[in-house]
Amino acid sequence: MKKTILPIGPYHPLLEEPEFFTFYLDGETVVDVDVRIGYNHRGHEKLATGLTWDQVPFLVERICGICSTSHPYAYVLAVEDLLDIKIPPRGQFIRSLIGEMERIHSHLLWLGLAGHFIGYNTVWMWAWRYREEILDACEKLIGNRNHYAACRPGGARRDVTPEAMDFTMGALDSNEKATKMFLGAVSDDPVIHKRLKNVGILTKEDAIAYSALGPTSRPSGVRWDVRESDPYDAYGASLDAKAWKVIVLENGDVFDKAALRVLETLESIYLCRWLIENMPDGDIDIHVGNIPEGEGCGHHEAPRGEVFHYVRSDGSNKPIRHKVRAPTFNNLPTYKASCPGEQIADVALITAAIDPCYCCTERVGVVADNRHTTLNQNDLLKLSVEKTMEIEKKLGMKSNLAKF
């Protein structure tokens, strides 16, 4: 059995830590998937028991940088569930606004990296260029491009100014035009159709059995969205006002996952506009005193799925148990259902399609058949781009891909 181990070399954030994709190949087909994680385990749950209740949001923000407000949001919802309090409307709207801005930036990030995987580097550069405007808007609204620290138990941490909201409306307008352009590009291009349609299908039964979340299960016909099934903050009011809707698609392949994310970006833009136009006046938070004994669960719909936090208190100033579960934890095991039977050149796309946030979870090893080879992320990328070039040749198109 030939065994090749290639050096460490994460190339971009989707697949961070030392990745050894271990393939046993039967020709070109994958037979089984195994996942080995642990490279990003830093011990948040143990650290949280040593911090006070209002210090924990700053710790959990650093679980993931891309879904950076989702974890503090779910944590403060859990604490407010324990206390059974309602926070003022302006605070609710601010938190939801930052949550939706994060969704837009995260989906644009994914779109850029998905384009990079197929070999369309222009999509990468354009998507990230439009994303910069969203990050500028976040910096004006709440103070930072990425780690926003917008939530605290009892409300929002900082207020938003009218100038910032005007700037944000401008950024949203230009992003809406850009997203509609991307939607047209994704749905019309024949090469993308050939690469993404009927690849990596996750059936509805499998999505329910693995409890897959967010944009991993909604393209398979499973209508699970926490903003709708357990409304919190401004989402209940916005759904009643029909400012946005939940998107559910049917096929469950990578094409649907891509289309779903672009459609969700548009819905988030509409929702952000509604939130800014209807922003109520008043306080942004209420005072939270001692936390009594009890327990609370909080969940928030992050860009990748549902983030769930659970806290248990014994009346002291620190939580005695804080459970964190990020959406990729539920989504990663679905590789067992969606990868077998696919070709190796598509594996890079299928692994990227669930938008893994590996800081919450880690590294994949795919087991196929006889020969044991270890490939790293660059090799997978090369295989994926070569397949695109072949398809372009077959369709008689001139290749626009840069030499890899």
Add this chain to the structure above:
Amino acid sequence: MTDEQKYMVADKVKKALGDLIVSIEQPRPNRIYVVIHQDNFPEAIRIVHENLGGKLCTSTALDVRDAVELIYHMELPEDMVLCNVKTLVAKPELKIGTCANFFPATDWIEREMSEMYGVTFENHPDPRHLLLPDGWPEGNFPMRGDYPQRPDGFEEQLPDIYQKDRK
């Protein structure tokens, strides 16, 4: 769905689980807490998943002094209620049946709970470590109440792959 309709969901859960329930309470309209005995636990999870349409959000283990409490957080999306199913697993044996054979979503989270707290899930298909690094010493369960934040003397217990890199 109104709050009154959500309060009726507790009756639905009571009917489905029958006499497996030790206690049930609904402190807020969208949160139900059900306590089950540890022997009936996998059966109760199966009923909530298959008959009530529950999805597994996650499960939490915590160390109360003479037992480990397990809570499986099951959301009922159509009923808009989060139903938390709890049990106590007695120390020192810490054995309970697994749900991974009929409910694949519980596979990974049971592996994490067993490596962090030392709970053994009988008949689990894949009882390896999930998050802890290779060579983590046996018998060290980091999330237990008596495990220190910063363990001393730990470095000497690590196997060679860590030691040899320090010449």
Add this chain to the structure above:
Amino acid sequence: MGLKTAALKKSIWVFHVACSPCNNCDIEILDLLTPRFDVERFGIVLVGSPRHADALLITGVANRHVTPRLIETYRATAKPCVCFLYGACACKGNVFKGSYNVPRMVDEIIREEDPNAIIVYVPGCPPKPEAMISGVVKALSAL
């Protein structure tokens, strides 16, 4: 500092090592390649292997599982190389100091391996891309 380090001053090739990051610093590094900041106009390229690199861009804390791999990567890089520790996690541990899985900081690990290592700290959580460019410029002018 010598001919070899003087040769590092222009158009450095960078290898990105992510130890156990939260990915925020990593997407800010990728932001450097996108049209707004565009460091490729200076000749700075992200390469796929440490053996081709002039500089290592290290993000994240080093947890127990990653530490041997980090040491191997450092050994594989051709010397002299510059180690940029990007972000508060790589510099001094950030909020993760004291965790059971994070025993040593990245700069201790690298110094133990090579006492003459050139280490540059770029603090922030995350440091803005402008901070990275400024850090690279200051470091290379000081060499």
